Amino acid sequence: MFDASSPCDKPLSLAILAMGGQGGGVLADWIVAVAEANGWYAQSTSVPGVAQRTGATLYYIEMLPPKDGHAPVLALMPTPGDVDVVIAAELMEAGRSILRGLVTPDRTTLITSTHRAYAVAEKEKPGESIADPQAVNAAAGIAARRVIAFDKDEAARLSGTVISAPLFGALAGSGALPFSRESFEAVIGQGGRGVAASLKGFAAGFERATENALPETRIAxxxxxxxxxxxxxxxxxxxxxxxxxxxxxxxxxxxxxxxxxxxxxxxxxxxxxxxxxxxxxxxxxxxxxxxxxxxFTAAAAKHVANAMAYDDVIGVADLKIRSARFARIAGEMKAGDDPLQLTEFVHPRGEEVVSLLPAAWGRKVSASPAWSARIDRWVNRDRRIQTATVRGFLQFYMAAGLRRFRRKLLRHENEMRHMAAWLALATRTLPINYDLARAVIATRRLIKGYSDTHARGLSKFDRVLSAVPLLEARPDGGAWLDRLISAALKDENGEALDGALKTVREL
Known part of the structure; x- marks a missing residue:
């Protein structure tokens, strides 16, 4: 809390960490405006991240009341150990601010949202690579003097605004700045569009700011x-x-x-x-x-459905033109009554087009290198299709309409043949080693997507199952196959899987 009785000889410093689209710049402008409206000097600077969601933009603000009629000299960048308030628009950004030394136990009030917006590094791995938010919980409880944490993204959604408004409200409610609630709200009121929603989000943040304990935010x-x-x-x-x-x-x-x-x-x-x-x-x-x-049955119930509902061009086209998708994107973009125009980026390959042919015809084309190469030359290039246009929408609509013929197409024949071989291996293993048979079923999680992603998954799937004969006689065979699955999901090229397979062969 700000102590109004003590002289303010040093600037109050605030650091904001926010990703694109979260209104970090607006929040910084609001903070500067509220300081200036109360007669203080204030200055803000920003350092953008590398790219969308690979690095947050850091906004830094210093403010100081006037003294002896002289304007102060304010810093352009935060100094570790010398920041009064850190505002993080996402939980892992709070963790990164702690790692950078911006949060200190003797000085810093940490205001953070507890929701997650996964970074590229978390999403690019084939398996589970989501950072553990409990580590941030534990670090925040030690590193910060005071923590104000709740799901501000949810508060923004319920208010019909962006997260900057609840963050601004939490800052006002924290008492870290010596300004009244009315002066904060007056700054928002000076805006144009979306004032009512922003004030609603501000109120939600203000009301929650009195909670001083970091809640459990483990993503269960x-x-x-x-x-x-x-x-x-x-x-x-x-x-x-x-x-x-x-x-x-x-x-x-x-x-x-x-x-x-x-x-x-x-x-x-x-x-x-x-x-x-x-x-x-x-x-x-x-x-x-x-x-x-x-x-075994529980695993089959999950993975057989994934095998039967495989990703293909038909399914992708169907999902892209569903009304629910347009409504979701319009809501996320706060489009309101404004027209929504989407551009879809697609890059079909020749083999994907061949997979849409009737099975008998498709087998003949696939067996002909000349025809396969010719079709690939025709279709293998980047395309940008606007679904807001009649032509663009009809392209996806016609591709999705092939659904009625799906079971007669080459791709379906190949998928069903592959699934039959996979289930045959699992059922042959079941009388010999129950847990290993269960793990054989779980191996299906390696196959996902289409095009190159699907091909890599199939390769890993086959390599993992090649170890089944080596594990049948081992009571811990299922556990070993689970380890191989985890290794296959660690990297795109399968280097970890190579090492794990070598270990299995040496058992």
Whole structure:
């Protein structure tokens, strides 16, 4: 809290860390404006990050009341250990401010949002590479004199504004600056568009600023939803009854898988999915699944759905023109009544076009290097398609319309053949080594996407499964296969997997 009774001989310093689109510049301008409105001198500077979400922009503000009629000389950059307030628009940015020495226990009030906006480094890895927010929790409790932390992104969404408004409100409510709430609100009121929403967000931040403890912000996986009593239609409820007949450990995944397969194709495809899970569950029961909590069936319920609802050009085109997607983007962009124009960047390859051919025809074309090369020359280039235009929308609409023919196309034939071989290996392994069979099912998580991503996943999938014969006789075979899966997800090129496979071969 600011002590008004003590002389203010040193500037009050504030550092703001925000990504593009979070209103960091607006927040800095508001802070300068509120200081100047109260007769203080204030100065702000900024150092932009490397790129969108690979580096936050750092805004630095110093302010000082007038003294003896002389204007002060204010610094352009923060000095570690000499910052009064650090404002972070995202939890990991708070952590980075601590690492940079901007937050100190004898001086700094840390105001941070607890939500996550994942960095490129977190999203680029094939497996789990999300930073642990508990480390920031622990560090903030030690490094800062005072912490004001809550989900300001949620407060912004509920207020219909951007996160800068709740951050500004939290700053006002913290008492770190010697200015009244009314002067903060007056600065917002001087703006033009969005004043009402910004004031609402400011109020939400102000009210939460009195909470002085950093809450638990560990990103826990959501608890599985309860199985509903009804899906709202008789034909769907018949399928729901089949889901409820499965082991309890598999029901949530099976219901999600059913919905995905129906959305991906049709009701008959959902029935095909349920039939596969029921057959696998029958095998599971015969081979001691009850004593293992039916882990094999539970894994199959999740991964068979992913195998059946594989990523393809048809599915991508369908998702890009769904009204829900346009509504979501319009909401995120605060478009309101303004027209929304989207440009989609696509780069089809020849093999993807061939995969859309009828299976018999596609096999012939694939077997011909000349035809494959010719088609690739025709289509393999970058394209920018505007879905707001009739021509652009129709291109995706026609590609999505191939859904009705999907089961007759080359890609579907290849995927179903691959899935059959994968499930055959799992069911052959089940009587020999239950946990290893469960891990064989889980290996499917390596395959995702399409084009080069899909090809790399298939390569890793095959390499991991090549170790199954070596692990069948080991009681810990399933654990070893899980380690291989984790190694395969560590890097794009599979270098970690090479090392792990070498270890398995030497067991």
């Amino acid at each position: 996986r959501p608890k599985p939803a309860d199985i509903p009593a009804s899906l709202g239609a008789p034909d769907l409820d018949q399928r729901l009854a089949r889901v409820k007949a499965l082991p309890e450990s598999a029901q949530v995944a099976a219901l999600a898988g059913l919905k995905r397969c129906i959305d991906y194709q049709d009701l008959a495809y959902g029935d095909e999915y349920l039939s596969r899970i029921e057959a696998l569950n029958a095998l599971d029961r015969r081979h001691g699944g009850a004593s293992h909590g039916f882990a």
